[in-house]
Amino acid sequence: MPAAPSALQGSFDVAVIGAGVIGCAIARRFTLEGARVAVIEKAPDILDGASKGNSAILHTGFDAPPGALETACIAEGYAEYLEIHDKLGLPLIRAGALVVAWTEEEEALLPALIQQARDNGVADIAPLSAAETRALEPGLGAGVRAGFRVPREYLIDPWSAPHAYLLQALANGATLLRGCEVTGGGFDGAMWRLETTRGPLSAGIVINAAGLYGDRIDARLIGHSDFTIRPRKGQFIVYDKPAAALATHILLPVPSKITKGIVVCRTAFGNLIVGPTAEDQDDRETAALVPETLAALRARGEEILPALAGQDVTAIYAGLRPASEFKDYQIRAHAGLNYVTVGAIRSTGLSSALGTARHVHRLCAEFGHQRTPLGAPVWPQVTGISEYARRDWQCPGNGGIVCHCERVTRREIEAALSGPLAAQSLAGLKRRTRVTMGRCQGFYCSAALAALTKGRLTQPMAEAEDDR
Numbered sequence: 001m002p003a004a005p006s007a008l009q010g011s012f013d014v015a016v017i018g019a020g021v022i023g024c025a026i027a028r029r030f031t032l033e034g035a036r037v038a039v040i041e042k043a044p045d046i047l048d049g050a051s052k053g054n055s056a057i058l059h060t061g062f063d064a065p066p067g068a069l070e071t072a073c074i075a076e077g078y079a080e081y082l083e084i085h086d087k088l089g090l091p092l093i094r095a096g097a098l099v100v101a102w103t104e105e106e107e108a109l110l111p112a113l114i115q116q117a118r119d120n121g122v123a124d125i126a127p128l129s130a131a132e133t134r135a136l137e138p139g140l141g142a143g144v145r146a147g148f149r150v151p152r153e154y155l156i157d158p159w160s161a162p163h164a165y166l167l168q169a170l171a172n173g174a175t176l177l178r179g180c181e182v183t184g185g186g187f188d189g190a191m192w193r194l195e196t197t198r199g200p201l202s203a204g205i206v207i208n209a210a211g212l213y214g215d216r217i218d219a220r221l222i223g224h225s226d227f228t229i230r231p232r233k234g235q236f237i238v239y240d241k242p243a244a245a246l247a248t249h250i251l252l253p254v255p256s257k258i259t260k261g262i263v264v265c266r267t268a269f270g271n272l273i274v275g276p277t278a279e280d281q282d283d284r285e286t287a288a289l290v291p292e293t294l295a296a297l298r299a300r301g302e303e304i305l306p307a308l309a310g311q312d313v314t315a316i317y318a319g320l321r322p323a324s325e326f327k328d329y330q331i332r333a334h335a336g337l338n339y340v341t342v343g344a345i346r347s348t349g350l351s352s353a354l355g356t357a358r359h360v361h362r363l364c365a366e367f368g369h370q371r372t373p374l375g376a377p378v379w380p381q382v383t384g385i386s387e388y389a390r391r392d393w394q395c396p397g398n399g400g401i402v403c404h405c406e407r408v409t410r411r412e413i414e415a416a417l418s419g420p421l422a423a424q425s426l427a428g429l430k431r432r433t434r435v436t437m438g439r440c441q442g443f444y445c446s447a448a449l450a451a452l453t454k455g456r457l458t459q460p461m462a463e464a465e466d467d468r
């Protein structure tokens with residue numbers, strides 16, 4: 001994507017580094033508040049780091065640490081998602097969660113966990129006996145001791161949401177620079193000058209939302225970082241669509257201090273997933289899939305829901321959480337530098353993003369950031385790819401189905417290849433349409449897809465990594 005240097009020497013109120021879910025939500029918030037925003041992403045497409053793989057749950061924050069910044073951001077983000085999802089065309093599958101205690105030790109932790117939920121403002125929770133738990137989810141395996149239901153834990157589409165946030169920012173004047181890495185920069189007391197691989201740009205405020213590289217961007221731009229990213233890998237198994245009928249709720253174990261544990265739940269796309277693991281590693285780029293770990297994950301899934309034993313697995317994937325040595329988010333406004341670090345946004349980032357963005361906007365008030373909010377912002381609608389919504393294949397004039405497993409139409413692919421947020425890679429196209437993500441994993445539609453995308457992707461299909 002060679003770009004004319006002049007297009008990049010723009011001057012912005014705010015430069016957001018990183019187009020993961022957090023960067024997209026921040027770009028939207030500042031744009032709606034009247035700022036001229038540039039979003040800078042080093043990858044060819046957005047959502048290419050931590051945001052490319054997660055469990056796609058809109059969490060209430062019932063189990064988050066009371067009083068933590070993370071907890072407040074989840075509550076505010078959750079509330080805003082409910083407020084705006086219809087306006088942006090985003091799905092919300094009101095599954096509810098069922099927390100299940102499987103051991104005596106876990107059962108002993110339930111009263112404190114229920115109290116924690118209430119302290120976090122999630123009050124609609126009551127303890128359930130083993131029989132009551134099982135009555136709500138009859139497919140559960142042997143050994144259920146007790147549980148409780150969290151009615152307002154929901155399933156969402158992890159990719160449409162950030163796409164919609166950024167699309168709204170772009171539709172209201174923001175600028176997106178992809179394939180653009182920040183290599184350095186300095187603040188002269190009034191403005192930042194950022195050096196990037198696509199040329200320099202200036203901005204009044206810099207917001208570091210670089211996810212897995214958040215500490216490195218801090219070191220590069222302000223000379224130090226107050227935290228160190230410690231990537232935490234999560235491996236998942238995706239079961240084929242018939243498995244989705246086996247569980248109504250999001251099935252959660254009793255969480256540990258480190259992780260919510262192995263979740264079993266449906267997805268917005270009509271599959272069922274089991275995961276994630278929580279494995280700390282040094283590598284920030286590669287989330288390797290390990291056969292032995294996946295076998296153990298599968299076995300655990302079958303203990304939770306024995307009927308999974310007869311189900312087909314469609315795919316496996318792994319993501320990296322940008323965890324740090326701290327449990328809480330590391331969000332800091334750096335006085336005198338017009339710079340905000342939004343770091344260590346671990347796995348709850350999808351739920352908290354809109355709230356985190358509001359928090360960051362409030363922090364910037366101390367930099368004198370005051371603009372006039374947009375009076376009548378544009379509300380673009382994303383194309384619905386949730387299995388629970390009306391899909392394009394059901395509508396006339398769609399050009400026919402290209403990917404039969406996920407029933408992705410030619411019109412959906414064309415839409416994803418055009419507009420201000422056109423896909424730049426196969427991975428980006430998958431995240432926008434689900435193409436090749438069904439049971440044949442692209443075996444039958446890749447040739448047609450290669451023809452359709454020829455010359456239209458920055459990263460052509462043959463070179464594309466097979467990631468999601």
Ligand SMILES: O=C(CO)COP(=O)(O)O
Nearest residue numbers: 055057258259260261347
């Ligand atoms: O599934 C998850 C969040 O939705 C993973 O959470 P943890 O990072 O706590 O394991």
